[in-house]
Amino acid sequence: MNTTPISSRLHIAIFGRRNAGKSSLINALTNQEVALVSDVAGTTTDPVSKAMEILPIGPVVIIDTAGLDDTGELGELRVKKTYEVLNRTDLAILVIDGTIGLSEFEENVLKIIRDKNIPVIGVINKKDLSQYSEEDKRKWEEKLKLELIEVSALKKHGIETLKMMLIKKAPYDDRELSIVGDLIKPGDFVVLVIPIDKAAPKGRLILPQQQTIRDILDNDAMAIVTKEHELKETLQNLGKKPSLVITDSQAFLKVSADTPKDIPLTSFSILFARYKGDLEELVRGVKAIKKLKPGDKVLIAEGCTHHRQSDDIGKVKIPRWIRQIVGGDIQFDWSSGITFPDNLEEYSLIVHCGACMLNRREMMYRISYAKSKNIPIVNYGVLIAYVQGLMPRAIEMFPLAKMIYEEE
Known part of the structure; x- marks a missing residue:
């Protein structure tokens, strides 16, 4: 869990007005004092991220954000940063302050979340301090068209229920995204060409190279790693034609010259264009x-x-x-x-x-x-x-x- 890259984790972000208890909620979910908690509105100024694991979802990142009702010139910048978090949010938690209740503010935030097609969970926080009734809760749910979970982040009541809802609502990609899994089959050889130059990090491979090797192994194929100047010799000594050659983009020209035309050739960056985006x-x-x-x-x-x-x-x-x-x-x-x-x-x-x-x-x-x-x-x-x-x-x-x- 600790070694899973941030970019490969499910991103869960918490939104709401200032002092609604968002930071207390992230502390309760992670069971750690990750976010600074204070009665002073606007304590959270920049998004705070915490990596954790929620089974059976697996590795996730939980993001605490500044209040979306922040004011003033600096407050506007904080709100802008909070809305930017939505662009990388896979699952949103909308927090309602139970001592204040539902307002037009939460309705507007929910609309923005839904306009981006992000699944959302509604939470009423400060249950232990609130005076709202079951009828109030029912009306809020009807207005939002959203089930609301009651919690006390401070006393950690309702947190397990919230975790179960996170598991239920977590989006899963029907394509079962894979870097190379659909391009190879068990038993295949895949040659990875990795230049070692002054731009290469000392003592390790860069993330796309690591992830591609892991994906090859996960699909029961074999990864052969070589440098661009040894590629020709590597291909000659394999004894079996590889199903694919993958190169660092900056060695593309030499690798293309040394790779026979009947062997498929692409780059890490092109594979990630498909894996992370729209090739x-x-x-x-x-x-x-x-x-x-x-x-x-x-x-x-x-x-x-x-x-x-x-x-x-x-x-x-x-x-x-x-x-x-x-x-x-x-x-x-x-x-x-x-x-x-x-x-x-x-x-x-x-x-x-x-x-x-x-x-x-x-x-x-x-x-x-x-x-x-x-x-x-x-x-x-x-x-x-x-x-x-x-x-x-x-x-x-x-x-x-x-x-x-x-x-x-």
């Missing part, structure tokens, strides 16, 4: 590069913050490639972490990272938001395959994506 939409986005004109603006978005190397992929290489294709100057902006810019109308293209540190809901939100603004979006892996002339080979095994790419 077809990202392939559609890469075609917009040839429509760029000198002076256009491009946003490069990354889901994490990291130390940039001298030849960083997002800061240096991708801007260089795009300027070479366009044949003129392009303006670039960069964003990183969980914040995604609102001003997408300024850009002619969005280039996104592989999203290994984001959960699927957050990445799908970003793709959908870009689409709603009619701004094409592509990810690193798809773009690199395109600029190095490796499309459509890199998406050969994904027929719909290939068809979209080959459309005029």
Whole structure:
């Protein structure tokens, strides 16, 4: 449980007005003093996350948020951050302060949650301090069209009932998402090409590589790991043709040259484009590069913050490639972490990272938001395959994506 990446956990977020007991509730759910609790309204200023496990759901992240009724200039910023949490929320908990009761405020928050198609659980907190009646509770449920669970976060009453409702309401993806599981079968060999250069973290593999290896093993296949300069020798010594070769995008060109044409080839980033988002939409986005004109603006978005190397992929290489294709100057902006810019109308293209540190809901939100603004979006892996002339080979095994790419 402790080693499950945050991006692979179910994200459960708690919303409500200030001083409704949201922080006390997260402490009760985790059985730890995770969030700062105070009678002073507005104690929680930034979202607070806690990793835990709720069986049989498995590893989850519970997110405590600032009150959505916060006021003032600083309060508006806190509310904005709270609403951003919705973009990565898989399951929402709406907390009603039992000492105040239901108001138009909770109704409006519930509407926003439902508009995003997020399953929601209603909670009346401070049951031990409240004077509302069963008739009041019934009317609130009828108005919200939502079953309300009564709890006292302070005294930890009703917490087990809430956990059972979390299990009941937890969304499960009918596709049973897998990185490579549907592309291989038990007993297959899969070769993973992992460059070890100055950008590689010392003493370990990066998250997409780790997760792909685990997915291969989970599907009873065999992972063969090699560097790009040893790939040709690796393939010669296998004794059996691998069912798939997966490479780091930055070694795509050499790996493609050394991999026979009858062996399927793709990249970690393209696999994660499908696993975390919408590969077809990202392939559609890469075609917009040839429509760029000198002076256009491009946003490069990354889901994490990291130390940039001298030849960083997002800061240096991708801007260089795009300027070479366009044949003129392009303006670039960069964003990183969980914040995604609102001003997408300024850009002619969005280039996104592989999203290994984001959960699927957050990445799908970003793709959908870009689409709603009619701004094409592509990810690193798809773009690199395109600029190095490796499309459509890199998406050969994904027929719909290939068809979209080959459309005029």
